[in-house]
Amino acid sequence: MPSEAKSYRVLIVEDDFRIAQINAAMVERHGHFQVVGSCRSGAEALAWLQANGQAADLALLDVYLPDVEGLSLLWEVRRECRHLDIVMVTAAKEVETVEEALRAGVFDFLIKPVQANRMQAMLERFLQRRAMGRQRELDQRQLDEALSTAVPEDRSRTLPKGVDPLSLETIVQALSLAASPLTASELAERTGTSRSTARRYLEYLVGTGQVGVAAAYGEVGRPQRLYQLRSRA
Secondary structure (H helix, E strand, O other): OOOOOOOEEEEEEOOOHHHHHHHHHHHHOOOOEEEEEEEOOHHHHHHHHHHHHHHOOEEEEEOOOOOOOOOHHHHHHHHHOOOOEEEEEEOOOOHHHHHHHHHOOOOEEEEOOOOHHHHHHHHHHHHHHHHHOOOOOOOHHHHHHHHOOOOOOOHHHOOOOOOOHHHHHHHHHHHHHOOOOEOHHHHHHHHOOOHHHHHHHHHHHHHOOOEEEEEEOOOOOOOEEEEEEOOOO
């Protein structure tokens, strides 16, 4: 990853508040990005940008919003905020939608449900692109790296037996959204899994260093194990 001390500011435009929370957690898991705004409609997004246009560097923009037809919001944001990089986030896979978004100069195009490794790859490429803008000269390799949308190698190839990548991401997202450490039982309730399944995934995450664990001693009974996602520096 390029050496980058700056914290880049992200605006999320998504009408489903749960998806917005998940995407925000994935963004802020990266040490160089912070979410500075969240809007649930096209009108709200335009009002936010008119008042705070210079306060965001990157926007995650949902294609389908309740008050917006097609990609009209994308074109309007592009006209009003030329400094802003835009990533389209949508469940749509239609070729025409992708082609029009690319013609509007979007930075990237993410398909729901957004996978954490794909989000992190996009953020890393954003850092590379911004770092590229500060250089006087570029060679072909540097330019290719900045323009590449390659995704890191699929972790499912190296996951142990009994650890599914989609279930693992569900567990990680639940931990990201938790305001305080969780027990295996609490995590199981939030993710709709069994306690034994939640514990299996937690122990895997502890083993990889992604999750920290601490013991909480109550007045009676065995101490509880509390799990918390480690922040990424």
